[in-house]
Amino acid sequence: MVSSVEESQAPVLVGISIGFAILTFLVISLRLFARIYVLGKMSVDDFLIIGACLLAWAFIAVTMVCVKYGMGRHIDDVDQSKLMAYAFSVWLSSMFYLACLGFVKTSVLWFYTRLGDRYLTRLSYTMFGVVTAQATANVLVAAFQCQPVSKAWATTLPGHCVDINVFYLCNAALNIFTDVLTYTLPIKVIFNLQIPRKQKIALVFTLSLGLFACVSSIIRITYIPAMLSSPDSTYVISGAMYWSVIETNVGIFAASIPSFKAIASRFLPRIIGEYSSQKKYGPWSDSGEQGRRYGYGSNFSKARDPHAITLGTMVADDDHDYGAQVHTGYQGNSSEERIIIPEGKILAQTHISTNVEVQRDYSDSLSFDHGRRQS
Missing domain, CATH: 1.20.1070.10 (Rhodopsin 7-helix transmembrane proteins)
Structure with missing residues (x-):
């Protein structure tokens, strides 16, 4: 017992x-x-x-x-x-x-x-x-x-x-x-x-x-x-x-x-099928300008329209001018305006001259810096 x-x-x-x-x-x-x-x-x-x-x-x-x-x-x-x-x-x-x-x-x-x-x-x-x-x-x-x-x-x-x-x-x-x-x-x-x-x-x-x-x-x-x-x-x-x-x-x-x-x-990038050579992988937080601009909100992205263009604004400092960013394809989570271009249509922009340079820290983004200034 x-x-x-x-x-x-x-x-x-x-x-x-x-x-x-x-x-x-x-x-x-x-x-x-x-x-x-x-x-x-x-x-x-x-x-x-x-x-x-x-x-x-x-x-x-x-x-x-x-x-x-x-x-x-x-x-x-x-x-x-x-x-x-x-x-x-x-x-x-x-x-x-x-x-x-x-x-x-x-x-x-x-x-x-x-x-x-x-x-x-x-x-x-x-x-x-x-x-x-x-x-x-x-x-x-x-x-x-x-x-x-x-x-x-x-x-x-x-x-x-x-x-x-x-x-x-x-x-x-x-x-x-x-x-x-x-x-x-x-x-x-x-x-x-x-x-x-x-x-x-x-x-x-x-x-x-x-x-x-x-x-x-x-x-x-x-x-x-x-x-x-x-x-x-x-x-x-x-x-x-x-x-x-x-x-x-x-x-x-x-x-x-x-x-x-x-x-x-x-x-262990092969386990999840991705690789990045950057030291930091972007905060999951959507706070902060960098996270908002480059879509590092959650590391999981919603499906995006492949014909979409997102327009964002660069922040100027003492050494850089204001400019604009153009991102195509699937982008991260951000509050940027999106323009949908229907197939067979043309998006025209006039009176713009651009200089193209690769973003230093984000290899998948291109920055188009507006070269014109008010004289």
Whole structure:
């Protein structure tokens, strides 16, 4: 006969927590290497995912404290004098978990805004607002679920609390709904991207990992009813806790995979079917003049009209004149005006003299410097 001590879920909790903490550290290290060393620029979604990592590690640390105070063991085997410290740790972990989910999803949504599709960008900003409001409201409810606040972990104090059962179930269902919306938002854009098959497969794989985070959330919700009703609370909560660890860290992994393309472009170009001899591969961020002008928004470009010409303006400095850039063919994501030339038609420009020179830093662009000046 197996004793209750041998049935403890504590080793499983500790193993999953430590394993995913190490995995997330490796993932965020690679992401920062890609952004800082290879691309040379950070973006808003990078800072959001760093916040998510810090919250995920805080959640793991508090989970380990919960294990110390009895989580994973049957309540009869737990030192009753430590239950208040245990309850406080659980209360604290709920805020780290809910905030982490918000940071992960907002990071993913901000990345979508740099794929260059206007419709997707509008949807992403809308969802960004929804997710931010949801995460903020959830954290506030979890923090102030009882009046006074300390009644959340000191249940013998006078006061009142919200129906925490209803809150956890509704929050879990709403979280799954926003997960599905977030990770399926760019499907239409991905199908329209004119990129190598390997890159498209990589994007689909990224979405699959994001949807696995949704699956983790669905599995987690099945543990909630028992967690809220069973008298053996320290034992039945184990499943929900380690699936929470899996959900948050897999979400961080899924959000970081697109950054790995820069590393592959730099060190393993044959894997993704491209090569560049430049040291920097262009920031994924669409901020900055260089990124906007030369289309380095996301490293994944939308299909463009092959007969399109894009006109951009060069920035003058003390040593250079103002000029114009003309780009033909497929170009990156930018806000430049585009002129479509129908087949069989002629685009005529008069009273223009040009000097042609190859752009120093971007071998695929030509700069046509207007030579005329007002006399």
